[in-house]
Amino acid sequence: MIGRRLRSMFVDGEWRAAHSRAQIELIDPSTERWIAGAADGDTHDVAAAASAARAAAPDWGRTAPEERAALLDALADAVDKRQDEIARLVTAQNGTVLSRSRRTNGTRPVALYRHFADVARSFHPERYDGEAQGIIRREPLGVVGIIVPWNAPQSLLANKIGPALAAGCTAVIKPAAETSLDALLLAQMASAEGFPPGVINVVTGGRRTGAALVDCNDVDMVSFTGSTSAGRQIAARCGHMLRPLLAELGGKSAAVLLDDADLDVFAAKLIATCLPNTGQVCYACTRIIAPRALFDDVVDVVTHVLSQARVGDPLDPGVDFGPLVSEAQRRRVEQYIATARADGATVAFGGDRPPDTTAGYYVQPTVLVDVDRSMPVFREEIFGPVVVVVAHDGDDDAVTIANDSSYGLGGAVFSRDHGRAIEVARHTQTGGMSINGADRGASAPFYGYKDSGLGGVPGLEAHLAYKFIADAANAKRNVRA
Numbered sequence: 238m239i240g241r242r243l244r245s246m247f248v249d250g251e252w253r254a255a256h257s258r259a260q261i262e263l264i265d266p267s268t269e270r271w272i273a274g275a276a277d278g279d280t281h282d283v284a285a286a287a288s289a290a291r292a293a294a295p296d297w298g299r300t301a302p303e304e305r306a307a308l309l310d311a312l313a314d315a316v317d318k319r320q321d322e323i324a325r326l327v328t329a330q331n332g333t334v335l336s337r338s339r340r341t342n343g344t345r346p347v348a349l350y351r352h353f354a355d356v357a358r359s360f361h362p363e364r365y366d367g368e369a370q371g372i373i374r375r376e377p378l379g380v381v382g383i384i385v386p387w388n389a390p391q392s393l394l395a396n397k398i399g400p401a402l403a404a405g406c407t408a409v410i411k412p413a414a415e416t417s418l419d420a421l422l423l424a425q426m427a428s429a430e431g432f433p434p435g436v437i438n439v440v441t442g443g444r445r446t447g448a449a450l451v452d453c454n455d456v457d458m459v460s461f462t463g464s465t466s467a468g469r470q471i472a473a474r475c476g477h478m479l480r481p482l483l484a485e486l487g488g489k490s491a492a493v494l495l496d497d498a499d500l501d502v503f504a505a506k507l508i509a510t511c512l513p514n515t516g517q518v519c520y521a522c523t524r525i526i527a528p529r530a531l532f533d534d535v536v537d538v539v540t541h542v543l544s545q546a547r548v549g550d551p552l553d554p555g556v557d558f559g560p561l562v563s564e565a566q567r568r569r570v571e572q573y574i575a576t577a578r579a580d581g582a583t584v585a586f587g588g589d590r591p592p593d594t595t596a597g598y599y600v601q602p603t604v605l606v607d608v609d610r611s612m613p614v615f616r617e618e619i620f621g622p623v624v625v626v627v628a629h630d631g632d633d634d635a636v637t638i639a640n641d642s643s644y645g646l647g648g649a650v651f652s653r654d655h656g657r658a659i660e661v662a663r664h665t666q667t668g669g670m671s672i673n674g675a676d677r678g679a680s681a682p683f684y685g686y687k688d689s690g691l692g693g694v695p696g697l698e699a700h701l702a703y704k705f706i707a708d709a710a711n712a713k714r715n716v717r718a
Contacts, residue, residue, distance in 0.1 A: 238418040239329060242274035246282055246441065247424040249289035250434025256281035261414045261443065266332035266560040267551055267597045275417035278442035280449040283409070286438040287455035290380040290407040293435030298377045298405040305403060306358040311430040313350035316391075319426070320344065323391060323419055325552070330416045331387050332560040332598070333514055334551045341514075342391035342419065348679040349392065353399030356697050360403065363716045370709035372716055375701040377405035378481065379457035382450040384471075385420070386463050387413035387562055388517045394420065396683065397460045398437065404700035406458070410439045411450050415562055417441040451475065458483070458700065462519075464618075465644075465688045472691055483692040483699045485519070485685055487618045488646030491639035492522035493661055495632060495652040496530065499673075500538050503651045506674030507542045508557055510649050512602060515558045516622040517566075519689075520647025520669065524615065526638050529628040536606060536626050540586040543602040548591045558622055560598040567598040570621030574603055577614040583607040587622075610641055618644070632661055640666045645686030649674065 242260065245252040255276035263273045276282070297305075316323065320343030327342045328335050363374045381401045385393045390412060401408050412420035424439045440446060451459055451474050458481040461471050465487040475482040492510055494503060511522045527535035551559035561567045574588050587603035602622040608615050614625055629635035639648065645667040652658040655672060662670035668684040669677065677683075684690050692699065708715070 238326065238422065239272050243418075243421070243441075244276055246276060246278060246286065247421050247428075247439045248286045249293075249438065250428050250432075253285065256285070257442070261417060261441065263330055263415070263417065264563070265329055266562055269564075269596050269598070272329055273418060275414075275421075275441045277414075278411075278440040278446040278449070282440050282442070283411075283446060283449040283453050284455070286409045286440045287380060287382075287450070287453045289435040290409050290438055291455045293433055294377070294379050294407045297407050297433060297436050298379075300405065302357045302360040302403075305405065306354040308430060308432055309350050309354035309357060309399065309402060312427050312432075313347045313354065315426045315430050316343070316350065316423075317347045320347070323422065326419050326422065327390060327416060328551050328559075330418060331390075331562050332551050333388075334556050334559045336554060337514055338551075341389040345679070346391045346395035349395035349399050352679040353403045353697075356400070357403035360697065365716045369705065369707075371705055371707040374704040374706060376704060378700055378702050379406060380455055381406045381408045381700065382453065382456040382459045383408050383410045384447050384450065384459070384461045384463065385410070385412055387415040388514055388519075390416040390419055391423070393462050394423065397462070400697045401460070401700050402436070404697050406700050407436045408438065409450060409453075409456065410437070411447050412439065412441060414441070414443045452478075456480070460699075461485070468691065481692065481699070484690060485683060486646070486689050486691070487644060488519040488521070488685065488689050489524060489616065489618050489642050489644040490520050490522040490647035490649075490667065491524040491526050491642070491665070492649040492651065493526045493629075493635045493639055493665070494528060494531070494535060495635070495650065495654070495657060495661065496528040497653045497657075498528075498531075498651040499653055500531075500534065502673055503535075504538050504542050506651075507539065508546065510671065510674050511624050512558070512622050515561060516624075517562060517620050519618070522647060522649050523619065523624050524639070524642075525624055525626045526629050526635050527626055529630055532626070532628045536585055536604065539604050539624065539626060543586055543604060546602060548599060548601065549594070558602055561600060561621055562598070564598055566620065567600055570600050570619055570623060573614055573617075573619045573621070573623060574605075577605050577608070577612060580612050581607060581609070582612060582614065582625075585626075610638070616642065632657070636661055636664045643688045646689035647671075
């Protein structure tokens with residue numbers, strides 16, 4: 238797909254010419270060179286995809302869970318075989334360093350599809366409830382409109398389409414404009430593995446395409462990952478239409494170091510915890526909350542790790558930080574740094590563009606201290622390689638500072654005392670916490686508190702509607718497996 242100007246969508250199991258003549262220009266953020274074009278879909282394109290999904294929904298919803306599981310396993314195998322190709326395609330579009338792209342757009346999607354295959358395999362749509370005197374039945378909601386961002390597109394897509402397909406729903410996928418190509422490739426791969434036409438459809442485009450998908454009458458549910466500001470707009474529209482919404486939104490997560498933290502462990506986990514994907518991850522712990530007695534030591538550790546990290550070509554296996562996704566994003570990050578300086582914060586490391594880069598949307602990893610909790614760099618999601626380090630005066634104060642945010646998506650605690658760390662995690666108002674940099678498994682729920690999430694229980698249940706059939710005399714024997 239690189240080097241081509243695509244004018245088609247993947248709809249109803251085939252390439253279909255877009256109604257819209259508008260184009261998205263895809264730029265390699267590491268070189269600033271044009272790499273491809275994709276159709277910028279309009280309401281007609283969305284309607285065609287949603288109509289195909291609507292037509293396919295009844296048969297797919299009646300498909301045996303074991304059959305849906307087999308197809309999800311087949312998709313996992315297909316992605317597994319083409320991991321490197323998919324990872325390189327994503328890196329060309331968004332600048333993710335290849336070592337990370339292979340995980341987030343290769344191995345993790347494979348694990349997610351296999352997990353949801355197991356979920357589908359064990360799914361039973363009905364059960365008899367003796368107390369209620371009838372059958373409790375769970376049915377697929379129908380057509381799911383899926384909107385995914387550009388930063389980890391294949392992981393986030395797998396985490397949305399996996400449970401939707403397992404539940405018996407069909408889907409219309411609207412990828413981020415910046416990462417249009419890999420979603421089209423995945424739909425083509427799914428079709429080749431035997432998914433029926435119309436079950437998985439992809440319409441590429443920008444904001445107007447996403448708005449058309451949310452507004453489309455053939456869509457029964459919206460599943461969105463993106464900024465909180467966009468989530469508010471989608472939530473308002475879904476509320477007006479009385480349409481279910483599952484939203485995973487922005488974050489400003491905290492890494493809390495207790496006074497017994499192993500700084501070597503923290504150093505080893507620093508980039509993955511605080512600045513993954515050059516800081517362009519919603520759950521990145523860009524607020525580092527350090528014990529006052531160890532504050533200077535923690536700042537030294539952070540600056541040392543980042544001074545040794547390599548910034549450059551994301552295809553270079555030794556590079557730790559790649560470019561930001563766009564020139565607009567680089568300007569946004571640089572403005573946050575400039576505002577912090579003007580507000581009295583001190584740049585302990587970084588703060589500029591790397592001196593040895595002549596092209597690409599690069600910003601140095603940046604460490605800010607002397608940060609007041611009222612400053613935008615403490616309170617707002619920057620989505621770039623910028624961390625702030627602030628001091629705390631004990632576990633309770635650390636929790637207070639961590640919770641001093643409108644967001645609540647991720648978080649981490651570093652301590653040699655695991656019981657103590659768990660207690661801090663329990664009192665932190667956020668959807669996910671990591672102890673000493675531990676990773677989450679494929680089956681872990683992913684949800685946000687406060688301004689970081691909206692919409693029920695994530696996973697299979699979010700894609701099901703409940704029906705009760707009252708029949709005290711005969712219901713138990715009529716339960717369908």
